[in-house]
Amino acid sequence: MIGPEEGGSSSHRPVMLAESMEWLDVRPGQWYVDANLGGGGHTREILARGGSVVAIDRDKGAVLAAREHLLPLYPDRLRIIHGNNRNVASLVRQEGQHVSGILFDLGWSTIQGEDPERGLSFTEEGPLDMRLDTEQKETAEDLLESLSESELERVLSEGDEPLAAPIARALVQARREGRLPRTTTALAAFVSGVYYRKGFRRSRRHPATRVFMALRIRVNREYENLEESLSGARELLSATGGRLIVLSFHSGEDRIVKRCFRLWVGEGEAAFLFRRSLVPGDEEVSLNPRARSARMRGVVFGTSR
Ligand SMILES: C[S@@+](CC[C@H](N)C(=O)[O-])C[C@H]1O[C@@H](n2cnc3c(N)ncnc32)[C@H](O)[C@@H]1O
Numbered sequence: 155m156i157g158p159e160e161g162g163s164s165s166h167r168p169v170m171l172a173e174s175m176e177w178l179d180v181r182p183g184q185w186y187v188d189a190n191l192g193g194g195g196h197t198r199e200i201l202a203r204g205g206s207v208v209a210i211d212r213d214k215g216a217v218l219a220a221r222e223h224l225l226p227l228y229p230d231r232l233r234i235i236h237g238n239n240r241n242v243a244s245l246v247r248q249e250g251q252h253v254s255g256i257l258f259d260l261g262w263s264t265i266q267g268e269d270p271e272r273g274l275s276f277t278e279e280g281p282l283d284m285r286l287d288t289e290q291k292e293t294a295e296d297l298l299e300s301l302s303e304s305e306l307e308r309v310l311s312e313g314d315e316p317l318a319a320p321i322a323r324a325l326v327q328a329r330r331e332g333r334l335p336r337t338t339t340a341l342a343a344f345v346s347g348v349y350y351r352k353g354f355r356r357s358r359r360h361p362a363t364r365v366f367m368a369l370r371i372r373v374n375r376e377y378e379n380l381e382e383s384l385s386g387a388r389e390l391l392s393a394t395g396g397r398l399i400v401l402s403f404h405s406g407e408d409r410i411v412k413r414c415f416r417l418w419v420g421e422g423e424a425a426f427l428f429r430r431s432l433v434p435g436d437e438e439v440s441l442n443p444r445a446r447s448a449r450m451r452g453v454v455f456g457t458s459r
Contacts, residue, residue, distance in 0.1 A: 166264040168195025184254040189239040192263035206231035212287040240382035243389045255397040276342035313368020395456030427452035
């Protein structure tokens, strides 16, 4: 793991690091985009291999940490941008670099998950916030306060929550009665209650896992962003014949990536680097349980394969 003294985060382990570097084909002297800087794990590795990086994150904290720890080590080969990667094409163009590859490592980092104030996890009490960019206005609590029952049900269904309808109904009823859950732990207990009343007594994962994921996806508009980000990446890479590698962490994200890649390959614009998605090995999963759900997909644009 990369320590802060080496310019990285102390608590986020980069997922599928060796595989992503290999398929990104990192070469000295070439520029790459790390569209999800996070704790800087992948960026740090590209730099260590001699590549140069334009790194983007919508979380100001991640950007400031990298500017403090990583930028002084690589002032000529690193650009760090606070922004949404759905604007990847314009953000990278402003930097004036031709990029040979783009990496997306979707979702949220352990650093964000471990901060109770972000409200991303229910292991500790925190506000129902869930914003990755704290300059954005709408929080998860705002959604629970304002969405109709059918809108809530749709949000939960899009996160593959099997009890989307009864949970949405129970939340709207609780809102009417002035007892809407206001913290992460209260929401987790509320969802467990719905599961219990529906006869579910035991499950492998906490019943609130998918509800939290679904709300986070909606708060941060993750599906809409991903569509736009991938099309921005295509715009940049079809000009350079570069490679695009995406690490996704749940089926909703992976479906979007798979659909886009198939379309581009069908149109003759890109070729698959590997036909089926790659997953982390057992050793990585045992060291880093967060890697368990990772899937990697990759394409190369043009004919430079
Ligand atoms: C899984 S972490 C990246 C971890 C990083 N690769 C590492 O190894 O340290 C995902 C990061 O992407 C950021 N992020 C999520 N959606 C984003 C978006 N649309 N634009 C820019 N950054 C985003 C999150 O704030 C988070 O820091």
